[in-house]
Amino acid sequence: MLESNAEKARERSANFATSDRTADATDSPNNPENLASLADVRSLPDDALRVWQNIERLGLTREVAQLEVLGYAVIPPEKVAPAEFIDTLREKLFDVVERRIGTRPDLQADTPPSAAFMQKDTSGSFANYTYLLLEDPVFQKAAMNEAVLAMIDLILGKNAVLATCLSLMKGPGDADLTLHADNLMTPAPYSRIEHFCNVTWCLTDYSRESGSICFVPGSHKYARPPGFGESSDDRVAIEAPAGSVIIWPGSTWHGAFAKKTPGLRVNLINQFIRPVFTGEPYRENVTPEILAANPRRFSTLMGQDLNSGWKEEGPQNERVAYNRGRHPYD
Numbered sequence: 001m002l003e004s005n006a007e008k009a010r011e012r013s014a015n016f017a018t019s020d021r022t023a024d025a026t027d028s029p030n031n032p033e034n035l036a037s038l039a040d041v042r043s044l045p046d047d048a049l050r051v052w053q054n055i056e057r058l059g060l061t062r063e064v065a066q067l068e069v070l071g072y073a074v075i076p077p078e079k080v081a082p083a084e085f086i087d088t089l090r091e092k093l094f095d096v097v098e099r100r101i102g103t104r105p106d107l108q109a110d111t112p113p114s115a116a117f118m119q120k121d122t123s124g125s126f127a128n129y130t131y132l133l134l135e136d137p138v139f140q141k142a143a144m145n146e147a148v149l150a151m152i153d154l155i156l157g158k159n160a161v162l163a164t165c166l167s168l169m170k171g172p173g174d175a176d177l178t179l180h181a182d183n184l185m186t187p188a189p190y191s192r193i194e195h196f197c198n199v200t201w202c203l204t205d206y207s208r209e210s211g212s213i214c215f216v217p218g219s220h221k222y223a224r225p226p227g228f229g230e231s232s233d234d235r236v237a238i239e240a241p242a243g244s245v246i247i248w249p250g251s252t253w254h255g256a257f258a259k260k261t262p263g264l265r266v267n268l269i270n271q272f273i274r275p276v277f278t279g280e281p282y283r284e285n286v287t288p289e290i291l292a293a294n295p296r297r298f299s300t301l302m303g304q305d306l307n308s309g310w311k312e313e314g315p316q317n318e319r320v321a322y323n324r325g326r327h328p329y330d
């Protein structure tokens with residue numbers, strides 16, 4: 001005979017009362033420490049379970065909490081890679097710069113080797129070395145790092161693609177790097193689902209004095225870029241030893257403090273994105289005549305305003321104007 005609903009309800013509340021009094025409720029699927037039992041919970045996709053188990057296996061739950069609450073996470077070196085790997089990464093990076101420019105970077109120097117095509121900003125001596133991934137297997141290894149990919153799986157999904165592999169080197173200077181969100185080409189309001197993620201390997205020690213990156217904690221929830229000058233009093237500097245990896249999604253407001261100590265600050269940056277397909281290759285194949293025969297907006301549809309596809313010459317940031325307070329296509 002079928003149990004009546006009233007009987008079922010009594011049984012449920014009896015079970016609830018029992019489990020409430022029992023300290024060891026490890027069999028309950030509601031116990032987050034018992035993830036295996038969640039495999040039976042049909043609302044949770046298989047992949048979400050595997051992603052979470054991987055996060056736990058690598059000891060990254062604290063970093064996931066930082067991401068959720070603060071909008072950024074700092075993974076300490078011991079959870080990422082041995083010190084020798086960081087030394088190799090830095091030396092191979094210096095090899096590339098020496099090959100490209102003819103001068104090897106020197107950590108004690110106050111200016112990184114530079115070439116005409118490199119951008120300078122106002123925060124002092126600053127160089128941006130792009131298109132590094134194919135230069136040495138060590139860069140590919142960094143992009144494939146287990147802890148990094150565990151976080152990428154969570155933030156962007158397992159089919160994320162790598163958008164950039166670059167290095168910033170900066171020496172002493174006076175001006176801070178202005179607050180911005182890396183969702184540079186995305187109009188507000190930003191999606192709740194992140195589409196972009198920055199993974200920065202610190203190859204030298206980071207501190208406020210040594211010109212570290214800074215964040216506005218919680219700004220990933222604002223769903224828009226900062227207005228000009230907004231929130232600069234809320235910036236928090238990252239204090240992290242070389243070998244740490246800093247991860248944040250495209251919506252988190254960040255900048256950097258001016259470097260007040262001698263020598264170079266060096267990093268390696270991988271930016272990951274959700275795959276977005278553009279289908280037919282109009283961007284490369286539309287002719288100047290067709291562009292000229294159509295209104296301005298047509299060029300945008302043809303991908304002519306996209307700030308992507310650079311190699312060693314680096315991105316054309318003048319195309320990106322959100323952080324300067326105007327729409328780039330106006």
Ligand SMILES: O=C(O)CCC(=O)C(=O)O
Nearest residue numbers: 168182212213255256269
């Ligand atoms: O490395 C820094 O100081 C911040 C650079 C930045 O804004 C970025 O990597 O998105």
Ligand SMILES: [Fe+2]
Nearest residue numbers: 180181182254
């Ligand atoms: Fe940025």
